[in-house]
Amino acid sequence: xxxxxxxxxxxxxxxxxxxxxxxxxxxxxxxxxxxxxxxxxxxxxxxxxxxxxxxxxxxxxxxxxxxxxxxxxxxxxxxxxxxxxxxxxxxxxxxxxxxxxxxxxxxxxxxxxx
Amino acid sequence: xxxxxxxxxxxxxxxxxxxxxxxxxxxxxxxxxxxxxxxxxxxxxxxxxxxxxxxxxxxxxxxxxxxxxxxxxxxxxxxxxxxxxxxxxxxxxxxxxxxxxxxxxxxxxxxxxxxxx
Numbered sequence: 001x002x003x004x005x006x007x008x009x010x011x012x013x014x015x016x017x018x019x020x021x022x023x024x025x026x027x028x029x030x031x032x033x034x035x036x037x038x039x040x041x042x043x044x045x046x047x048x049x050x051x052x053x054x055x056x057x058x059x060x061x062x063x064x065x066x067x068x069x070x071x072x073x074x075x076x077x078x079x080x081x082x083x084x085x086x087x088x089x090x091x092x093x094x095x096x097x098x099x100x101x102x103x104x105x106x107x108x109x110x111x112x113x114x
Numbered sequence: 115x116x117x118x119x120x121x122x123x124x125x126x127x128x129x130x131x132x133x134x135x136x137x138x139x140x141x142x143x144x145x146x147x148x149x150x151x152x153x154x155x156x157x158x159x160x161x162x163x164x165x166x167x168x169x170x171x172x173x174x175x176x177x178x179x180x181x182x183x184x185x186x187x188x189x190x191x192x193x194x195x196x197x198x199x200x201x202x203x204x205x206x207x208x209x210x211x212x213x214x215x216x217x218x219x220x221x222x223x224x225x226x227x228x229x230x231x
Contacts, residue, residue: 041225043225
């Protein structure tokens, strides 16, 4: 069974800092990896999706990379803002042709303080 | 569109009672997913439907859990009888194969917070 791990579980940084969130997975035959944001009391919002053929994806101040051989993905947040405070989850999908059953990490709870 | 709608938002019940969670997916979406989130186990997929038909229910924990989708605009997740260990946040999500990267672009509802005493 594939496992997805996110470290650290919690992170607190001052506003303006560049930061990296980590996601590791046990099976390098990954189909795609996705990063989500979850605000307190709300559902998940998709941020970035990286297919296995891609190395990275960018959206605004966010950049996600995928290294299948090392079993790692990182989410880079540039110039962090208090509004970035949330829990960030990564989810991997495996299986030929793409399985629609994602395996989620436990998330990293991020606080950006002014 | 109002997004994925879930009801109730909060539910407190006693052990042994039947619990029914409801979900209205985004109009036109052909996939519907039920998830459960707990501190201990994180976010887990319970079951998903395609065009109202259950495709994979391997995540359903046991026979006390059942899910139905009688039409394209409504789904229920039922727990009978409920137990304290069922306490969690239950999310419903929907997606559309008509969209680019549609199946991976799941739109989540706000969740139902269930507490079983």
